[in-house]
Amino acid sequence: MRPPNPKGHLRAVLFGRSQSLLCLIVFLSALHASRAQAENSASAVPSKGDALVEASIGDASRLLPILASDSSSGEIVGLVFNGLLKYNERLEIVGDLAQNWQVTDSGLTLTFSLRPDVRWHDGKPLNAQDVRFTYERLIDPAVATPFSSAYELVDSFEVLDERTVRVRYREPFAPALESWMMGIIPQHLLAGEDLNTTGFLRHPIGTGPYRFKRWKSGELIELTANEDYFEHTPYISRYLYRIIPDQATLFLELLTGNIDLAGLSPLQYDRQTDSLYLRQHYRKFRYPSFGFAYVGYNLQDPRFSDILVRRAFELAIDKQAIVDGVLYGLGKVATGPYPQESWAYDPQVQIKGRNPQQAQQLLAEAGWADRDGDGIVEKDGKPFQFTLLTNQGNEVRRQAAELIQRHLKEIGVDVKIRILEWSSFVHEFIDKRRFEAVLLAWSLSRDPDLYDIFHSSKTKTGEYNFVSYNNPEVDRLLVEGRKTFDQESRRAIYHRIHRILAEEQPYTFLYVADALPILHGRFEGVVPAPIGIAYNLIDWHVPPAKHRYRSIQKSESRNQKSEIR
Amino acid sequence: MQFNPKASLEARAHMEKLLGLDQPVTVQYVNWLRRLIRFDFDRSFRDGRLVTEILWERFPVTLAINVLTLGFTFLFAIPLGVLAAVKPKGLFDRATTFLVFVGYSIPGFWLALLGITFFGVHLRVLPVSGLHALDYEVLPWIGRLGDLLWHLILPVGVMTFISLAGLSRYVRSSMVNVLRQDYIRTAYAKGLKPWRIWFCHGLRNALLPIVTIVGLSLPDLIAGSVVMETVFSLPGMGRLFYDAVMARDQNVVMALVTIGAFLTLIGNLLADLAYAWADPRIRVGESQR
Numbered sequence: 082m083r084p085p086n087p088k089g090h091l092r093a094v095l096f097g098r099s100q101s102l103l104c105l106i107v108f109l110s111a112l113h114a115s116r117a118q119a120e121n122s123a124s125a126v127p128s129k130g131d132a133l134v135e136a137s138i139g140d141a142s143r144l145l146p147i148l149a150s151d152s153s154s155g156e157i158v159g160l161v162f163n164g165l166l167k168y169n170e171r172l173e174i175v176g177d178l179a180q181n182w183q184v185t186d187s188g189l190t191l192t193f194s195l196r197p198d199v200r201w202h203d204g205k206p207l208n209a210q211d212v213r214f215t216y217e218r219l220i221d222p223a224v225a226t227p228f229s230s231a232y233e234l235v236d237s238f239e240v241l242d243e244r245t246v247r248v249r250y251r252e253p254f255a256p257a258l259e260s261w262m263m264g265i266i267p268q269h270l271l272a273g274e275d276l277n278t279t280g281f282l283r284h285p286i287g288t289g290p291y292r293f294k295r296w297k298s299g300e301l302i303e304l305t306a307n308e309d310y311f312e313h314t315p316y317i318s319r320y321l322y323r324i325i326p327d328q329a330t331l332f333l334e335l336l337t338g339n340i341d342l343a344g345l346s347p348l349q350y351d352r353q354t355d356s357l358y359l360r361q362h363y364r365k366f367r368y369p370s371f372g373f374a375y376v377g378y379n380l381q382d383p384r385f386s387d388i389l390v391r392r393a394f395e396l397a398i399d400k401q402a403i404v405d406g407v408l409y410g411l412g413k414v415a416t417g418p419y420p421q422e423s424w425a426y427d428p429q430v431q432i433k434g435r436n437p438q439q440a441q442q443l444l445a446e447a448g449w450a451d452r453d454g455d456g457i458v459e460k461d462g463k464p465f466q467f468t469l470l471t472n473q474g475n476e477v478r479r480q481a482a483e484l485i486q487r488h489l490k491e492i493g494v495d496v497k498i499r500i501l502e503w504s505s506f507v508h509e510f511i512d513k514r515r516f517e518a519v520l521l522a523w524s525l526s527r528d529p530d531l532y533d534i535f536h537s538s539k540t541k542t543g544e545y546n547f548v549s550y551n552n553p554e555v556d557r558l559l560v561e562g563r564k565t566f567d568q569e570s571r572r573a574i575y576h577r578i579h580r581i582l583a584e585e586q587p588y589t590f591l592y593v594a595d596a597l598p599i600l601h602g603r604f605e606g607v608v609p610a611p612i613g614i615a616y617n618l619i620d621w622h623v624p625p626a627k628h629r630y631r632s633i634q635k636s637e638s639r640n641q642k643s644e645i646r
Numbered sequence: 647m648q649f650n651p652k653a654s655l656e657a658r659a660h661m662e663k664l665l666g667l668d669q670p671v672t673v674q675y676v677n678w679l680r681r682l683i684r685f686d687f688d689r690s691f692r693d694g695r696l697v698t699e700i701l702w703e704r705f706p707v708t709l710a711i712n713v714l715t716l717g718f719t720f721l722f723a724i725p726l727g728v729l730a731a732v733k734p735k736g737l738f739d740r741a742t743t744f745l746v747f748v749g750y751s752i753p754g755f756w757l758a759l760l761g762i763t764f765f766g767v768h769l770r771v772l773p774v775s776g777l778h779a780l781d782y783e784v785l786p787w788i789g790r791l792g793d794l795l796w797h798l799i800l801p802v803g804v805m806t807f808i809s810l811a812g813l814s815r816y817v818r819s820s821m822v823n824v825l826r827q828d829y830i831r832t833a834y835a836k837g838l839k840p841w842r843i844w845f846c847h848g849l850r851n852a853l854l855p856i857v858t859i860v861g862l863s864l865p866d867l868i869a870g871s872v873v874m875e876t877v878f879s880l881p882g883m884g885r886l887f888y889d890a891v892m893a894r895d896q897n898v899v900m901a902l903v904t905i906g907a908f909l910t911l912i913g914n915l916l917a918d919l920a921y922a923w924a925d926p927r928i929r930v931g932e933s934q935r
Contacts, residue, residue, distance in 0.1 A: 134780070142692045142693040143693050222660060225660075225664045225665070227658070227661065228657070229656070229657050229660070230656060233656075277664070277694050278689060278694045282693065282694055295783070297881070298700070298881055299704070299881025299885060300778065300879075301776075301780075323879075324881075325775060326879060327879065329877070330759075330775045330877055330878070333762050333774050333775075336767050337766060337767055337774055339774060504894055543658060630780070630781075
């Protein structure tokens with residue numbers, strides 16, 4: 082675990098100029114280090130040019146931050162727009178468009194001061210009215226945004242001057258900081274437009290390091306470097322997002338070097354990327370994703386409401402075997418809802434090894450024993466049989482379900498697996514509570530708040546505590562965690578939640594899978610960090626001799642010249 | 647696929663209301679019919695664009711691929727069928743039968759991947775996937791056309807090979823019957839060149855069942871193959887339909903199904919008209935005279 086970092090604290094006044102200066106120094110020295118590296122190989126100053134071609138299975142849908150709910154749209158929007166705040170590479174909250182910000186009135190008031198040097202891609206300066214406009218659209222009932230709930234606790238939003246806004250909350254709400262990472266949208270271009278259908282959705286104009294250039298549906302999205310970006314011009318001149326819906330085709334494109342960046346499956350990472358060509362030309366990366374896979378039990382079912390049964394299952398299911406067999410070791414066994422790298426993860430929670438004997442004892446204590454010798458335990462004459470549901474189209478989950486079936490068979494529990502199409506799974510089985518156990522995964526944001534998943538009030542149809550977990554202490558801690566801004570105090574709260582969940586096992590927490598990107602080797606300045614690799618995309622560069630997309634660059638500048646004339 | 651716990655129940659109910667999904671199905675259906683009269687298919691749930699706009703974007707890709715495929719299929723299937731019918735159970739007949747059934751039986755996606763691996767990855771003579779090169783935009787028009795055709799060789803080739811079997815078998819069986827007719831023997835007796843007998847005298851009478859196939863394949867022209875468009879990353883109608891079904895993009899699915907139904911009707915009509923052209927006995931109006 083990392084030691085607590087004092088910069089992560091959010092006290093009354095934070096990130097004044099001295100600290101941004103510190104940041105700058107850190108940044109410059111990092112830049113210096115990467116330059117020193119570059120000097121050894123090719124040139125001193127990172128050269129501009131070339132292109133980065135990323136491949137994705139799915140197309141984007143709406144390139145507007147407040148409507149972008151799928152991962153492809155999110156990725157493009159992240160390059161074209163900026164939020165007020167962002168996570169840095171160590172997952173600490175830092176300013177993005179906000180030069181500094183203050184949390185006052187024990188968390189009831191947030192004040193943001195904008196950077197003075199930010200311009201929209203069309204040249205207009207950014208100002209506080211844009212932030213107000215973004216907020217008003219987020220809570221506008223006519224805008225079909227899925228993100229409105231994060232702003233429900235906002236009491237008032239004021240523009241103090243050109244560059245300052247103040248948000249007051251009805252009660253302290255720590256995840257609010259994360260909600261201000263939402264990309265800010267331009268008022269001067271969107272005022273009076275119907276945001277659900279405006280043409281802006283396909284031609285976004287933001288403040289980010291890359292400008293939108295073109296989008297050919299189902300084929301590619303092209304961005305170009307923003308020469309006026311307030312940090313510095315990105316060295317990679319073009320960013321191309323190619324949509325390749327078939328994983329096998331995507332892999333073949335990789336083998337021909339047509340793709341620079343893509344995500345691999347564990348099987349590809351471990352077994353299929355060892356060819357000489359790929360080893361010479363590509364680099365593979367690996368870091369934990371935020372999210373976890375679990376078996377969730379319907380706690381209204383008397384068999385699963387018995388804590389002894391759930392503990393027995395935890396001991397019977399060999400999580401390490403799942404990580405090794407299904408993820409090819411490219412993940413970590415989970416003991417709770419947080420990855421080991423998170424500050425909310427309590428390292429004192431023991432990883433329980435597999436122990437079928439003890440599991441059988443626990444089952445026997447709960448009244449389940451094999452009395453008729455058929456290998457299946459019974460209670461009151463009923464054999465322990467249940468159906469584990471999981472969704473279609475996810476090979477990793479299907480295989481994990483099969484391993485769980487085998488492990489539970491060894492302690493005399495008969496598991497049937499049923500694989501369902503996603504939409505009917507959610508609407509017919511989860512929402513209607515017609516399930517005994519499910520194998521699913523949660524993808525989470527970096528803030529450790531789990532109110533929606535484990536608070537006992539969130540059990541209505543369509544809400545996410547569908548296992549019906551109810552623990553008054555967890556309820557109290559979840560509420561407290563949301564109201565506390567001090568990270569040290571929050572750490573204690575979430576450690577406690579982690580311990581209780583590990584103890585009570587409303588889910589059997591299975592694993593945290595790794596993200597497995599592969600990147601072409603010509604890119605320099607790539608520094609893997611806890612948040613991943615793409616956070617410093619603007620610092621990536623390619624030595625001129627290795628530029629791959631030279632010809633396009635030339636012909637493009639020729640085109641631009643002719644346009645200017 | 648995963649849940650996003652940040653989307654609250656209220657937000658979801660609110661979005662359902664905006665999309666009109668909170669109404670009873672019957673009301674939704676009547677609303678849809680009302681719009682249909684004006685050829686208004688409303689907007690996609692996914693990206694908020696007009697469905698007609700999306701269709702116009704995808705339509706040319708699939709149409710081009712399918713017209714080319716259909717053309718090449720006819721180009722190869724008719725001579726293959728005719729020549730096979732000349733000597734049924736002869737060496738040529740057996741060889742083509744074997745070949746076309748291999749094509750018919752091979753799973754399309756697998757053949758496509760083999761083609762990509764061989765021509766795209768090993769030989770590097772054809773592109774792996776997609777419809778355009780990355781620098782397509784800056785090419786002159788002749789370069790653009792060449793680039794497009796270059797990208798279409800593999801998908802059209804694979805699809806043609808797969809669809810050869812059906813058509814060439816129809817042509818063959820139809821021709822075998824025709825070539826047994828007396829007038830063919832007469833033609834031989836007149837001393838006409840054999841290819842003239844087969845292709846001019848025989849084929850014309852063997853065309854009838856083929857006309858039916860052409861008529862019925864009209865809806866296929868815009869339907870697009872989900873598998874091929876996915877494997878080759880082509881932005882066509884097949885992928886649009888599949889993605890729309892998976893994303894529950896109701897308006898897009900309804901529009902595609904409706905258009906498919908219309909085209910099937912039109913295809914049947916055109917086939918009937920073509921019968922009359924190919925076979926005078928079917929011309930109802932004239933027989934009454």
